[in-house]
Amino acid sequence: MRCQNVNIRGLTIITHPIHQHGWHHPDSCRYVRISDCYISVGDDCITIKSGTPQQPRDQRVACRDIAITNARSSAVMAAW
Numbered sequence: 580m581r582c583q584n585v586n587i588r589g590l591t592i593i594t595h596p597i598h599q600h601g602w603h604h605p606d607s608c609r610y611v612r613i614s615d616c617y618i619s620v621g622d623d624c625i626t627i628k629s630g631t632p633q634q635p636r637d638q639r640v641a642c643r644d645i646a647i648t649n650a651r652s653s654a655v656m657a658a659w
Contacts, residue, residue, distance in 0.1 A: 580606040581640070587612070593619045604628055607640035614648045624652040 585608065605611045606628040618624040625647065630639030 580608075582608045583610055585611045587616065588614050590616045590618075592616070594621055605642050605645060606630065608642050609644050611642070611645045612648075613646070613650055616650045617652075618650065619653040625650075 582605070585605070604626045607630055613625065627642045627645055629641040
């Protein structure tokens with residue numbers, strides 16, 4: 580949450596499809612790069628968030644400058 584300058588490259592993530600594990604959820608982050616990854620999880624692979632409903636509105640910050648390139652996914656529930 581509220582990370583900056585994150586680079587994730589060349590990862591393979593595989594979890595059992597019965598378990599609902601999401602993988603990466605940038606929340607109120609800036610300058611995130613995800614590239615050359617394969618993600619196979621039981622839930623959503625990557626979700627980009629701007630806080631949660633439990634947070635006051637003035638504390639919810641939109642993500643910006645997020646790039647996802649050359650990534651493949653397989654998810655039971657949803658993807659990207």
